[in-house]
Amino acid sequence: MKQSWLYFLRNWQLYILLLGPVAYFLIFKYGPMYGILIAFQDFNLFKGVMGSPWVGFDVFREVFGMSAFYKALRNTFMLNLADLLFSFPAPILLALLLNEITRVRFKKWAQTILYLPHFLSWVIIGGIMLQVFATNTGIVNLLLGHLGIDPIPFLTDKYNWLITYLVVGVWQSAGWGTIIYLAAITGINSELYEAAAMDGAGRFRKMRSITLPGIRPTIVVLLILKIGEIVQISFDRPYVIGNVSVLDFSEVISTFVYKTGVQTANFSLATAVGLFQAVVGIILLLAANRIAKKITGNGVF
Amino acid sequence: MRNRVLSYALLAVFAAGLLDGCSSGSGNEAPAAAGAASADAGKQVTLKIGIFDRGNAPAGYTATDNYWTDYVQKNFGDPNHIKVEFVxxxxxxATDKVNVMMTSGDAPDIVFASTNVLTPYSYAKDGGLLPLDSLIDQYGPNLKKYLGSALDVGKVDGVQYSIPGRRVNTGKYENLIRKDWLDKLGLPMPQTTEQVYETLKAFKEKDPGQTGGKVIPLGLSLTPASFEPIVWSFIQDGLTDEQRYTLSENLGYPLLLPGHKDALKFLNKLYNEGLVSPDFALDKDEKQVFQDVMNGKVGMFSDNLGNAYMDNPGIAKVLTQNVPGANLVPVDPYTNNAGKHLKPEYDPTGFFLMVPASSKRGAEAIKYLDWMAKPDVLLTLMNGIEGEDYTLVDGLPQRTQSEETAKRMFNSNDIVMITQGEDFGSNEKNWAAAAAIAPEQFRQYVIDAYKMSLTDTTRYANFTTPIEAENKYMPALRDKYDQLIVKSVIAKPADFDKVYDDLLKDYMASGGGAIIKERTEAYKAMAK
Incomplete structure (x- = not known):
C-alpha cells in the first residue's frame, strides 16, 4: 500500500494528465448510459426516466414480435457481410499497389486523389449518385443509351441497388483505408526485401512473402474490429442511398430505430433495439478476438 | 490506497453525470400552468414562437429574421414588454424535429408540426401540453371569435390542448395539362380517365413538345400530390358512411376503399407503357417532376392546389420562359365508375398550434395569437402594407408585382399561423383573392383550378376522438403504403395481382387490421 502511494506521489503529474480523458469517458460515454433504463419502461417523454412506469421485458417482447425488426436485422447482417467481403480487402489491395509505385510524386498525388471521397458526406454522395445512376436521367444510363443498351435501374431494383451500394462504399472508403496499411508497410524491415531480392524474388513474390505477412497483425486487428461492428450499421449510408422501392434491402437497424424511435416517438422500443444491438456486438467482438488469437496468435486484447 | 482514491473520484464524477441527467428529466415536470405570469409587471419576458423554415428565404432574410419578424416585435412585442424570438x-x-424538441424540452412556447390531429393528441396523452381553456377565455377574445367552432377540433376529452388554425380554401390538388400540346395534335381536353390514357399515348407517340424522345406524358413523384388525385378518382361511387369511416385511416389513404386496386392497375399500365416518370420512386419532394415540367418534358401532372402558378417555385412562369408558347392549364379529367370527378378535400382546419406543458409563457402565447386574430393585423400580415405591397380592387387586395414585395411576403403565410388563406366571405371572392397573388397572366387559371378542386369532393372520415391504433401504427404504415404504391406500379403487368395482394396483406398485418378493428368499434359507438 505504502509503495503504491509513493509511486503515485512520484508520478502525480501523469495522473493529472489522465484525469481529462477519464472524465471525458465518464461524462460523455458512461454518464448517458442511464438512458438504457428506458428500454425497460413505458417511457413518457414528458415524465422522463424517473417518472415513467417500469414494464420489465415487455418492450423486448414487442421488439422480437415485430417482423420489421427481423427484416432490419437480416439486412444489417447482409449489407455488413457483403461490405466485409468487398470493402475490407479493397484497401489492402490498394495499399499493396500503391506501395509498388516508385515515383514518389506520383504516389503522393495518387494517394491524395484516393483519399478525397472519404471527406464527402453521404448526403452529398447520395445527391451525386442520383445524378449518376438514375434510370432516366443518370449519366451512366444516358451513355448506355447511346450504345443501344436499355437503361439499368441501378437504384430502384433491389439487387442492382445492393451492388451500387457496395461499389459506392468501396469508392468512398478504400483510399482512406490504405493509410493504416501503408503505415504498417513502412514498418517492415527493408533488409528483408534486400535479402529476398538477393535470392531472386520478383515483385509478386516479395508482396506475397514479405509485405503481406508483415501487415498481417494489422489486417487481423482491423478484421476483428470490423466483425465486432457487424451488427452496427451507420445511419446515413443506407438511409441516403436507399429509397422506397428497395426498402426490402435498405431498411436496416439504424433506419428502423430512427423510424420507430424518432418518427413514432416510441423511444422505449428504439432503446431496446439499440441495447440488443450492443449486446450482440460485444459477443461477436469477443468471439472474433478469441478465434483470431487461436488461429494467428494476434488479437486486440 | 491509490485504487481507493481513484475509484472515489470516479464515483463522484459518475454520480454527477447521473444527477445531471435526472434533474433535467424531472425539470420537465415542473408545473408550468403558472403561465399567467403577467407581462404587465413591466419586466420584459421572452416568447418563443415556432416558424417553418422552408429554406426559401431571399438574400438578406432568414426564416427567423425578416420583415415580418421585425413587424411582430415592433407592433406586438414592444408594447407588451415581450421579446419575441422565432425558432x-x-x-x-417538421414532425421529427418537433418530437425531438418536445423530448429535450427545447420546444418553443408556440409549437406546431402538422395538420394532423394525431400530433396534439399523442402529446396531450403523455401530459406534454398546456391546457388552454382558461387562458383563451382570459386572453383570447379575438382568437375565439375568429376561429369559432373550429376550436373544438383541438379538444382532447373536452380539454383544449391545441388551437387548430383555420383553413379557408379546402381544395387540395390541381391537375395540369399542356394545352399547347393538345392544340398541336388537334386533341380535345380529356374529360374521362379513358381519354387521359389516349391523350398520354398520343403525347408519347407524337412527342408534340419535340423533346427528342425524352417526353414524360404524365409526370409523377412519390408524394400524395402526385398520387392522390389519380387514385381517389378510381374510388367507386356511393360509399356508405360505414365504409368511409371504418375503411379509412387518419392519413386519408383510400387503400381499403373499393376501386383502389383498379387505380394502381391503371398506373401500372401507364408505367409499363412508359407513360410516367420512370424514376418517380426517387422523387420524394417533387423536385424532379417540377424540373421536368419546367423544361417542357411533361404533358400532364398533378400538384398541390395553386402551387404551379405561384411565384415560388414558379413552375408555370419558368416553363413559359423556357418554352415559348407553352400553355399550362388546369384540367379535371379523372372520372370514377359513376363518371364523377371524385377527389379529397381538406378539413377546414390548418396546423394545430400547441403550447408545451413546460412553457411558462402560456398567457403571452395566447396574447400573441389573439393579437394576430385582429382583423386589421391579419390583413396586414397576409397582404403587406397597403400601397406598398397591394392595392384594394373591389375590396380584394391585389398584390403589387415588385421585387421588394415578393421578398417581403416570402413567408407571410407561415407567419399567420392561425389561418391558411384569407376569408373574404364567399368562395368566389376567396378564389379571386388567392389568384391575385399569382402573376397576372395566370390568375384566371388559378381561379379555374380552385373551382375544379371542389367538384365532387369527399372529406376524410375522421372521428372526433382519435384512434389509438393510428397513433401507434401510422408512421410505419406510411412507409408501407409508399412501398405498396411503388412496387405495384413498377411490377410487370403479369405479376401485378400477386405483388399488390402480398403488399396489402403485409399492410394489414403491420397495423392496418388493428386500425380497422378499432375504427369499426368507434363507428358502432358513434352510430348509436
Whole structure:
C-alpha cells in the first residue's frame, strides 16, 4: 500500500494528465448510459426516466414480435457481410499497389486523389449518385443509351441497388483505408526485401512473402474490429442511398430505430433495439478476438 | 490506497453525470400552468414562437429574421414588454424535429408540426401540453371569435390542448395539362380517365413538345400530390358512411376503399407503357417532376392546389420562359365508375398550434395569437402594407408585382399561423383573392383550378376522438403504403395481382387490421 502511494506521489503529474480523458469517458460515454433504463419502461417523454412506469421485458417482447425488426436485422447482417467481403480487402489491395509505385510524386498525388471521397458526406454522395445512376436521367444510363443498351435501374431494383451500394462504399472508403496499411508497410524491415531480392524474388513474390505477412497483425486487428461492428450499421449510408422501392434491402437497424424511435416517438422500443444491438456486438467482438488469437496468435486484447 | 482514491473520484464524477441527467428529466415536470405570469409587471419576458423554415428565404432574410419578424416585435412585442424570438422548424422534417424538441424540452412556447390531429393528441396523452381553456377565455377574445367552432377540433376529452388554425380554401390538388400540346395534335381536353390514357399515348407517340424522345406524358413523384388525385378518382361511387369511416385511416389513404386496386392497375399500365416518370420512386419532394415540367418534358401532372402558378417555385412562369408558347392549364379529367370527378378535400382546419406543458409563457402565447386574430393585423400580415405591397380592387387586395414585395411576403403565410388563406366571405371572392397573388397572366387559371378542386369532393372520415391504433401504427404504415404504391406500379403487368395482394396483406398485418378493428368499434359507438 505504502509503495503504491509513493509511486503515485512520484508520478502525480501523469495522473493529472489522465484525469481529462477519464472524465471525458465518464461524462460523455458512461454518464448517458442511464438512458438504457428506458428500454425497460413505458417511457413518457414528458415524465422522463424517473417518472415513467417500469414494464420489465415487455418492450423486448414487442421488439422480437415485430417482423420489421427481423427484416432490419437480416439486412444489417447482409449489407455488413457483403461490405466485409468487398470493402475490407479493397484497401489492402490498394495499399499493396500503391506501395509498388516508385515515383514518389506520383504516389503522393495518387494517394491524395484516393483519399478525397472519404471527406464527402453521404448526403452529398447520395445527391451525386442520383445524378449518376438514375434510370432516366443518370449519366451512366444516358451513355448506355447511346450504345443501344436499355437503361439499368441501378437504384430502384433491389439487387442492382445492393451492388451500387457496395461499389459506392468501396469508392468512398478504400483510399482512406490504405493509410493504416501503408503505415504498417513502412514498418517492415527493408533488409528483408534486400535479402529476398538477393535470392531472386520478383515483385509478386516479395508482396506475397514479405509485405503481406508483415501487415498481417494489422489486417487481423482491423478484421476483428470490423466483425465486432457487424451488427452496427451507420445511419446515413443506407438511409441516403436507399429509397422506397428497395426498402426490402435498405431498411436496416439504424433506419428502423430512427423510424420507430424518432418518427413514432416510441423511444422505449428504439432503446431496446439499440441495447440488443450492443449486446450482440460485444459477443461477436469477443468471439472474433478469441478465434483470431487461436488461429494467428494476434488479437486486440 | 491509490485504487481507493481513484475509484472515489470516479464515483463522484459518475454520480454527477447521473444527477445531471435526472434533474433535467424531472425539470420537465415542473408545473408550468403558472403561465399567467403577467407581462404587465413591466419586466420584459421572452416568447418563443415556432416558424417553418422552408429554406426559401431571399438574400438578406432568414426564416427567423425578416420583415415580418421585425413587424411582430415592433407592433406586438414592444408594447407588451415581450421579446419575441422565432425558432425555426424545418418544414420537410417538421414532425421529427418537433418530437425531438418536445423530448429535450427545447420546444418553443408556440409549437406546431402538422395538420394532423394525431400530433396534439399523442402529446396531450403523455401530459406534454398546456391546457388552454382558461387562458383563451382570459386572453383570447379575438382568437375565439375568429376561429369559432373550429376550436373544438383541438379538444382532447373536452380539454383544449391545441388551437387548430383555420383553413379557408379546402381544395387540395390541381391537375395540369399542356394545352399547347393538345392544340398541336388537334386533341380535345380529356374529360374521362379513358381519354387521359389516349391523350398520354398520343403525347408519347407524337412527342408534340419535340423533346427528342425524352417526353414524360404524365409526370409523377412519390408524394400524395402526385398520387392522390389519380387514385381517389378510381374510388367507386356511393360509399356508405360505414365504409368511409371504418375503411379509412387518419392519413386519408383510400387503400381499403373499393376501386383502389383498379387505380394502381391503371398506373401500372401507364408505367409499363412508359407513360410516367420512370424514376418517380426517387422523387420524394417533387423536385424532379417540377424540373421536368419546367423544361417542357411533361404533358400532364398533378400538384398541390395553386402551387404551379405561384411565384415560388414558379413552375408555370419558368416553363413559359423556357418554352415559348407553352400553355399550362388546369384540367379535371379523372372520372370514377359513376363518371364523377371524385377527389379529397381538406378539413377546414390548418396546423394545430400547441403550447408545451413546460412553457411558462402560456398567457403571452395566447396574447400573441389573439393579437394576430385582429382583423386589421391579419390583413396586414397576409397582404403587406397597403400601397406598398397591394392595392384594394373591389375590396380584394391585389398584390403589387415588385421585387421588394415578393421578398417581403416570402413567408407571410407561415407567419399567420392561425389561418391558411384569407376569408373574404364567399368562395368566389376567396378564389379571386388567392389568384391575385399569382402573376397576372395566370390568375384566371388559378381561379379555374380552385373551382375544379371542389367538384365532387369527399372529406376524410375522421372521428372526433382519435384512434389509438393510428397513433401507434401510422408512421410505419406510411412507409408501407409508399412501398405498396411503388412496387405495384413498377411490377410487370403479369405479376401485378400477386405483388399488390402480398403488399396489402403485409399492410394489414403491420397495423392496418388493428386500425380497422378499432375504427369499426368507434363507428358502432358513434352510430348509436
Amino acid at each position: 425555426p422548424i424545418p418544414r420537410t422534417d
